Amino acid sequence: MVLRVLQGVVGLLLLVQASMAGAVLSIEIIGAGENQIPVAIVPFGGDEKIAQAINEVVTGDLQRSGLFRLVDPTGKSPHEPDEVSYPDWQVRGAEALAIGTVATQPNGRIEARFRLLDVVKQTELTGQAVSASEDQIRAIGHRIADLIYEKLTGDRGVFSTRIVYVNRQGKSFRLIVADSDGHNEQVVLAHSEPIMSPAWSPDGSHLAYVSFETGHAVAYVQSLYTSQRMVLADFRGSNSAPAWSPDGKQLAVVLTRDGSSQIYLVRPDGSGLRRITFSGAIDTEPNFSPDGQYLLFTSDRGGSAQVYRMPVEGGSAERMTFDEGSNFSPRHSPDGKSFVFAHLDNGRFYVAVQDFQTGQMSLLTEGGWEKKPSYAPNGKLILFASEARGRGILATVSSDGRVKQHMFTQSGDAREPVWGPYP
Amino acid sequence: MKKLIISIVLVNLLAGCASEPKKEEAAPAPAPKAEAPMAAPAPAQAAAVDPLNDPASILANRSAYYPFDVSVVQDEDKPMVQAHAKYLSEHANRKVRLEGNCDERGSNEYNLGLGQRRADGVNKMLSLGGAGAEQLESVSYGEEKPRCTDHNEACWKQNRRTDLNYAR
Known part of the structure; x- marks a missing residue:
């Protein structure tokens, strides 16, 4: 059962030209809040x-x-x-x-x-x-x-927060941290090989990410203050999908060193590696619950990619999504009551949310190439990768689906955005 | 058998070249021609032309293709993979990198896992065919290095593949 939360999105379309020098050329706002x-x-x-x-x-x-x-x-x-x-x-x-x-x-x-x-x-x-x-x-x-x-x-503002995303231009990849409005961009890493899956440490001081600079996917942790970098995981095959625990003391990471993609826990310095899924399927995109007790993740163990949940300490996984199509990239809402994910149906990706208690899934967008949603720390906005005019762009939607904005960066494709924590 | 091989080569040529963007390097480049024939009169092993460098050989074909969200080597690609297995078993000094790729329909991370599974599937078939573990490395690029970037099946089918890249 899909409830479409799209009322009020038509109409009003504003063009805000960002006049300051910076990465974002223009921002389009679509829709308006109820009041x-x-x-x-x-x-x-x-x-x-x-x-x-x-x-x-x-x-x-x-x-x-x-x-x-x-x-x-x-x-x-x-x-x-x-x-x-x-x-x-x-x-x-x-x-x-x-x-x-x-x-x-x-x-x-x-x-x-x-x-x-x-x-x-x-x-x-x-x-x-x-x-x-x-x-x-x-x-x-x-x-x-x-x-x-x-x-x-009555809600905390998120205008002073930052976002991270990957800019791809031909064969050039840049990992970029910017203000929540896309301005003030700082290049964290630039390379001719792909960069993907950036993840903020809970205090915003470090980024974990995946880089192909050595010829295969290796997971790193890098300080945003000193630029000092540590290898989080570099085993044979792919090392990817790093996700921080809420206390910042460990990460979940996905490795293929023992066969197919499985989830492991590891300390930020790469020590203490411990495997926690044993499915033989693709288990990936782990995300910690705000209380640190559970992981949401994507798995194709049931035949198609769906969202599952399991205790961080290991144990049996519970399937969370049952709708037709497949589902990817789950992330808990800051209050832990729901999760946002990318829903793929009939060749279109939608940003979707599901309430843990009711199991009710709602689509927040009209569909297209909308991937990798993540909540702003106040839970009121969701940032995701979208596409417009043939380019990968950053987009947000309010958690009620009413207000959307498209942020056009200066050039290239914006991919893999993640909203950072409160400063 | 010859007919089969020719048709495989044709299929792959078609799949590989259909609408490939020019910026990308030409896909499975027919390796450089055999060493200069004029050089030293080769004694006993005169026939030691590396079959890997023969554009007419099945070994010139170095990509396996897949249906959506599938990672097992398809029947039509098995003779090609098996021929590489035989070659590797006879040339223990050669190493090959198996690079799994996917179309864009999935999350980047899921596709990284799928691409790895595709590469690992070819890896396994090469092992079973006699290649040594130290000759093989499987990696995945997921959807990060598309050969073709349009949102349609003509493009996607080129991107769902495992490339066999021999070390020089």
């Missing part, structure tokens, strides 16, 4: 150029979430609470108003002081000073957007 909160963001006072840069990030973040309607502030520019005339904003339909100022401090850091005001109750919802070095202006914008998002929706 968009009308909010006005007044460009901050102070250095106009810096204020404008911050304003672009804040409004871009809020708009992409699909949960806000941005009220045009043209003609009014209060920066302090006593400059605010609430009726002006009530007339424009705004329920919340963000104002503030930016200044460069003596030590060169940029500080933004901002306040979020409730236009209806005429009260201050929050006020905060956010500072960062001069080259981190976007980080200030993301932090302010997070604070606005949290105050107005």
